[in-house]
Amino acid sequence: MEVLSGQIVLANTQRAIGYVIAVILSIGFVVAVVANMRKGRREVGSEIELAANRKPYYDDDTLETTKLDRTLALGLATLAVIGVTLPLYWLAEPGRMEGRVEAYNETFIKRGEELYNTGAQCAACHGPKGVGGAANYTITAPNGDFVAQVSWQAPALNTVLFRYSRDEVRNILIYGRGFSPMPAWGAAGGGPLTDQQIDNIIDYLQSIQLSGPEARAEVEKELADTCAPDADGKCTVPGGQFATLGEAIFNMGLYTKFAGGAYSCGRCHTDGWSYGQPGVPGGGAFGWNLTGGRSLRQFPTAAQQIEFVSVGGVAGKSYGTSGLSGAGQMPGFGVNPNVTPPNIPGPKIYPMSPDQVMLTEEQIAAVVQYERSL
Template sequence: MQDLYLLAIAQKTIGYVIAVLLLIAFVVAIAINVRKGRAEVGSEVELAPNRKPYMNDEELETKKLDRTLGLGLVALGVIALTLPLYWLAEPGRQEGMVERFEDVAISRGEEIYVNGAQCAGCHGPKGIGGVASYTILDPVTGAYVDQVQWKSPALDTIMYRYTPEQVTYILNYGRGYSPMPAWGAPGGGPLTEQQIAEVIAYLTSIQLPAAESQLAVQKELDKTCAADADNNCTIPGGMYKTLGEAVFNLGYSDGFAGGAYSCGRCHTTGWSFGQAKVAGGGAMGPNLTGGSEIRQFPVAAQQEAFVSAYPKMGTAYGTAGWSSGRMGSFGTNPNAQDPKTAIMNPDQVMLTPAQIAAVVAYERSL
């Protein structure tokens, strides 16, 4: 302890000595400069520019003044002409910057989708849908049950039915009891808020044109049902009896769009990995059987409106429903309602009114 005290004293003394030496050097430097600055006026070889005679008053107030005022007037004229031109081009510059900002966001989002988070590994290139290997565990004991290939939904129509806020929630927290983990920081994932926004920007950029989506759905229904005028399927030995049942199970047998257009993906246990249990018996989505839909929606038109445009989270629906915000809108695009803020077109919807009416009729029969 004594040694440390002596060391501290020595360091303090050295500091004082250095400070005094610096102060002395500073005083000496000032003295030398003051002494040099006392040279006799006029002793310099050439007069400094600020001591040379300048123009007389007559010249200053005529030629010099006129020339200076003339140059000032020219400068004012240039400013008066160029500033409005600059202002006129400002909206274009702002639009260009917005476009550049969006392009950069899309590029970064694609990088995350393909290489960073590797979303393409499950959802396919350009979000066309795919499969993911998934281990099913017993929800009570946690024991191994099965290893399955889970249909991963196509994302090239995700903005048809979900708002950016809904997609953000899904990316942040994932989907429980499925291969979809939490990717956002709020859910414990690795992606920041900005990276999630960039992924959504990329997903928005790859949404299918309305005509292409509708054609693909109709082609799939023709293959699995080929409904007649009464919405009864006409394919001999086919899996489905009615158009509504076929719509409910779109993609179950062949993985079309990873089940993105279907209802069974959320409302039927085992649907996503080809081991469907009771149709509409409930999974992530509620049980639709036993007349529950008729009790919730006494009139079919109410249910059709509900499926078409799912109410916002915290909004009442039906006779006793309360929206959780998890379901998408299948007949109305939530991102095309306000022309000022729309990021999609009104015709970019999952199902037609006739298809929605058919699937509602099927659900009400369960």
């Protein structure tokens, strides 16, 4: 806001200066016209003595040396000024325009940050800087009866643009997630924010995304603590909850609340997972039921399933044998959807890089192997 009002003041000052110059020029013009007219009147009748072309002028010598030289020098100087300033202007213009774009990017991100932290209270559930958190939530039966009061994990958003395109995030923000604590924010979903405010929030989210290596290191550490897989992918942590690397990835954060479950599959594919009361693993919730050999029918080969889990659902696109992605809410775990030159969306000062992905190829292969065993 400060930046904006500063710009308005600046624009007003410039306009004021413009008006002053315009007024001075107009007055000068009027004075010149009047003076000229009066001079012309004075000369009426005196043409013979004072005709302009009979006024004594410089003699040939002066005309062809001093006067000519001075005029030529003046012309050369003017040309030099134009010759220097025009290229300088050309050189500076793209930089100036870029500077303006950057200034606007910064302004949008600032507004998004304000909304994230206070205006829309995203931070209350998703944690400061999108590190993940939880929300208190009352589960009710379809008839409205109270069922339970729970703490529902809210996924980390500092990797949300690793797994969803900006359009997919916009869609989630506008409509929220039914049957979960995530409210609708856009007008179309009955929420309080304007399209521009939602875009500002997405710009802010883009500015707080982890780097690829940072995210990878966090995941490596979590998996070392909860599984520590051997060469065959069997977990070796004494007394650990998971048998295989695939199972540990599928449930990453179930007991530790790591990143609000952002890297897990269970939070969408296992009923009750997000509030610590997991039902049948992969039994289906917001994401499809994956049990009973369902994956094997949908994806005849593991490679096809790995491909789908890497790219995720794309709104309205079919996948596998008979799959159709609704709103593209199945995240992509191995391919960053926001890296598509030349039209990379979002603030140019925070471009996304292809190594910003949720899971490595080996991790995806492990979790797919686990799913195919369900």
